[in-house]
Amino acid sequence: MESKMPPKVNKQWLNFAVTTVIFLIVLNFFISPGLDENPVMEVDYKAFVTMLEEGDVESVLVEENRIEFTALDDEGVESTFITGRMEDPQLTDRLLLADVKFEKEIIEESSSLVNFFLIWILPMALLYAFWVFMMRRLQGKVGGLGGSEMKFGKSNVMIYAASETGKTFADVAGQDEAKEALWEVIDFLHNPQKYREIGAKMPKGILLVGPPGTGKTLLAKAVAGEARVPFFSISGSEFMEMFVGVGAARVRDLFNQAQAKAPCIVFIDEIDTIGKSRNLSGITGNDERDQTLNQLLNEMDGFSSEKGVVILAATNKPEVLDKALLRPGRFDRRVPLELPDIAGRQAILEVHAKSVKMDGDVDLKEIARGTPGSSGADLANLINEGALHAIKEGRSKITQSDLEYALEIILAGYQRKNAILSKEDKRTIAYHEIGHAIVAAKQTDSAPVNKISIIPRTSGVLGYTMQSEETDQVLLSRDKFLNKIITYMGGRSAEEVILNTVTSGAANDIEAATAIARAMVTRYGMSEKFDMMALETINNPYLGTDATSLVSNETSAEIDDEVLLIIKFAHEKAKEIIRENLPKMHEIANHLLEKETMSGEEFMEMLMR
Ligand SMILES: Nc1ncnc2c1ncn2[C@@H]1O[C@H](COP(=O)(O)OP(=O)(O)OP(=O)(O)O)[C@@H](O)[C@H]1O
């Protein structure tokens, strides 16, 4: 959170510092009582005995582990000395002989109750007092920490914070359609009379819909930032409490606050957790959620948008939302956010590159090309991983190699340095990956190989072959789909043809290939048998392939047959390509075994040689 009131913040920090220091001093007092004011000199036992024999010692206190005594020092001044207590049976005789005052410390068995109090109760009480004090301070001061205002509900949880977000549309790369749709809201918050005069009604609720990490939260903050209005934020899951009624109370509280601060933006993240259709919740209804949802609906009906409260909500599961939430006057507008295309990815990388130190020759377009399907959050993370790697390597700027390293982490996970693989496994993995690569390269119109690696990763990946397209793929032809499936078959095919075994290493390939083949049959009308008949419908375009079958059981079995046909065809084709390129397979796999990674250029160079 950023603040626009530095003096206030400074004062706040000063208070905090002073309180902390006082607290520490008090604590210290209890932990180490009795620091001596007089300097105490430490001497060895022999010196003690010598001083005793020479009659310099005046009085002696024998303690558990040490002996404290007063004596005249070199200048004849009386001082306090200590020495470690030795196992010395003649000590008493020596002391009597020297005729000094001496006593032994009486070790008091302090009562366990007192101990318990000192060790447990007192520190706890102090901590509690300190905590209460800080809480009071936070609540009491309007504008609390960093200029934001916190509110503590009955259960002492922070339920929402209104703050200046400090974000603007410049922080959101791409997503132009979404921005345009939201400009109207900003204009309205700036200038409500204009809308009132003409009688136009602003929508009360806008639903931001899109896959995870596409910047829904960021965009909502940017709207508040552009409109310069307070931003109230809460996540749907925070409404859900164990006790019935708490969620509803929070909704009421939130809307009271928001209306008092209007014009403002209220942002509800993960609205699907409260807004899930009441029909979908099954026989055992969820009372708490129903109450919370009803309260939300009531509140939305109860205020008019003229006041200037606009509610933005985010979800990546729009299909589960209760229809009541989507009626006119509630969340009746939907702004879709998409995963960024190649230009969008580059723009997002550029936005995040601004906040770090980049070497002049980094090529963000190259990175954008290598990250199809990545979200804005992934890309922000990529830049950060790159920065961390640069630091680790002792650089002061992020170079292309740092970004490439980060890209691998985002796609495949961290390197597993201590993974122990047998020679045999390593060889299998090398042939498997080169199998993918050669099958890909030997087909026309498939994406070029970018990188091949057989370094195990924390994600469980043992090796990978990365391909990247020059442009984003919007329309995929039947051939392109087949090419992809054949490439997936390349790994297992190499194992079969060359090593004469099959391993579990192809599990992910099998799954991915089957998903494509099934979609070709059920959704894209690419099978002879079913022509252009829709066999499946996709429930949620934002979360991959959650599909509902539209067909009878008999047809289902026929679909399976069609899918199998495609898979078998592709598998044969892949084996054929491997057989035709045996010498190259051996040559490049051996090279990879030695080097563990190779670039796309290196691979193509060896293949074409
Ligand atoms: N278009 C974008 N431009 C710049 N940065 C982006 C963009 N999209 C996402 N990001 C980065 O990703 C981070 C996460 O995005 P955000 O939390 O807004 O996504 P979200 O859609 O709300 O995700 P979720 O559904 O997981 O809550 C942002 O803080 C930002 O750093």
Ligand SMILES: [Zn+2]
């Ligand atoms: Zn594979």
